[in-house]
Amino acid sequence: MSENNKRQPLLEMVGIEKSFPGVQVLKGVDFSVYPGEIHSLMGENGAGKSTLIKILTGLYPLDGGEIRINGEKVEIHSRQDAIDAGISVIYQELSLIPTLSVTENIFLAQEKVKGKIMLDRKAMRAKVAEMIETSGFSVSPDDIIETLSVAQQQTVEIMKALLNDAKLIIMDEPTASLNAAESEILFEKIHNLKAQGKSIIYISHRLEEVYAMSDRLTILRNGEVVAVVDKKDIDPVKVVEYMLGRELKSEAKELHEPIPGGAVLKVEKLSTKDLLDGVSFEAYAGQILGLGGLVGSGRTDTLKCIYGLLDYDGGSITLDGKPLPRNSGAAIRAGVGLVPEDRRSEGLVLLSDLTDNIALPNYDLNSKSFVISPKKALAKAKESVEKLLIKPGHTHIPTANLSGGNQQKVVLAKWLQRDLKVLLVDEPTVGIDIGAKAEIYDILRNIAGKGGIVIVASSDTEELLKISDRIVILVNGKVYADLKNENLTENDLILAYSGMKREGAAQ
């Protein structure tokens, strides 16, 4: 810090304030980046990281405070203003044009032209070749984007930033879709950029890479800066505590043991083409098993494999010793149900009403002949409305018009019609209010209590700790830990997601 104090920061954001109707998202945030510095911005979802970045890149106007570049106040009202100020962003979802070449993408909307109309392809190509040469990227100027790997596409994004003569490059979750080896290469490129005097703002949920790479960290919580930490002072456990703002404490709760003689789901050495790499665990009747991990760790893919929606090329999935069919229709008949992550597009037929949605996977029970029985469907729907307290209690309301919590209840109701042995739930309560959350937890608990195997995948650590009897943590498609939910804290989970352990944590 002492050395930094003598230098002029490249970027200073001072007293930044931002409100959206009803919420103040940023409450006077100070943030600075020095030339040639890798600075990580940390915080839980909703802490204000992305809002701060959007202000910096001209997507949101700021309500208060100011932005300075090299000590001079700048106004950033658009993406172009940001580019002019030397700020570039490399987004999580890449913004390249798949059918155009590397060169065409890098120069898109700022093409070199000779004689007014004709593109100067030669000059553009030469410039790109030069950039590739100096930065040591492994692409060719004429490669078509869609033929490149995600990692290579990222280097194209970086070159796009370099072409704009960016001094500050913002990377938002750049490693989310890269494997370990590709990430290593990216880190090398980032250090290379740093050596060229570029500054990097780095945002990632993977703590180990943040700690290894950053010169400084700024930690946000609820729209305020809670700490700015120099590299030498980084203490992984401390940082997570800053992020969460809670003491390390675990709630005492009632844990459920497997029902003796109940069903057992065994997942052994499960591998898929692109993600899962030998996932093994067991789930028991009577328990809720939590599945945790970062985005891209393989939570959803594991559930989809069990449900028969995603094909796997290695390993086995057995229920009571019998292999589960690799096809969702047959899996349903074998007693497996999935509540998908995106209930609006995968869980429901939004234009249809509650009755039809509940009947949809259950027509085999509804009628033995070709003709279905609307009467039976309606009776089942009415029963579900009463049992699960779906509101409004109208059986012919299009599911699109229901609130998130009630939509989720309808999805659950579909499976409750059946004699379910295994219920897989992906992100059970995203976008659902607190009251409905508790009701959904109760429904899941009930299913387990009646001898069902419930597996819940969730990105919400609080939720996992609250409802799981056991928690399996996935890191990069492998099981990192299989823990009993005893004395576990959110910190333990968050550290484990990045492959780290707190000393003394329960195993």
Added chain:
Amino acid sequence: MKQTTIRKLVSLGLLLIFALIFGFTTDYFFTWKNITTLLREVSIIGLLAMGGAFVIIGGGIDLSTGAVLGLSAMIASRLVTDTMLPIFVIVLICVLAGAVAGVINGLLVARFGMSEFIGTFATAFIYRAFVYMLAYRTNGHITTKTVTDAAFRSLGGNIGGVYYMTIVWALLILVTWFVLRHTRYGTYVYAMGSNRKSAEFTGINVDKMKVSTFVISSCFSALAGVFLVAWQGSANLSSGEGMNFQAIAAAVVGGIALTGGRGDTVGVAIGSCFLVMVVNGLYKYGLPTHMQPIFYGVVIIVMAIFDAIYIRTISKRNIASKKIASTKGGAA
């Protein structure tokens, strides 16, 4: 090799194979007269397909090209018969009428957010209705009047056997190829069709681009209408009917992907030749005219399968390279 190049070579290969088959199994196929006559037919479909290709590359579809051709043909035949306007003015008016139709199509899509399919499907009916309104009537009955103006009819003539419309078409292939390949405008059309969001994000005015592609499409259709009247001597109620689908088929054969962002007008030209030649050849083999659609259908399916296989291979290769990278520990 690039996807566009492979795709073009496939179409070209097919074209040559079929040409050889027809050449050796039927008489008169390789005669100068037969070739130039075929090319005259190609020019009409080719103009439609070439203009329509701009819309498709830009990620849309234009179903109104046939109706615009009909409208332009009717306007041309009325102006030639009823007025003393110089020919170039008449051609200009027809093309302008096409431009207006294109602007309407474009605005429906870009400004009012209508899907391309629905928007141009609807305007096709409307433009066709204008053809009825403009048609000649004798005692209240619609009649077809033959255009006798020699100067105008000379547009349908030829020089050394090569028809003027073929020459115009060939020149426009070069112009459109250049525009798509070597200008900013062209790059933006591809960008818009390939990833509209990113294009918009990069600062490309997608709405304006969209409208412009529809204007190009309609202007080319209108030009085709003028040539059709000059060639056949009259416009009737059904001029250009169904040609919009033939044009789309020609574009697809030539490597224009209906998902946007792929192909170029040289490919479209090859596709247009292929389509007209094969239909003509099959006719000589005794396939009745009303059976032609079967061929369009088959061709579109085959080419769509090719595109699907290509895209699947690419995604497979990406996954494979990812695996290799992780096992070797580098060299991504």
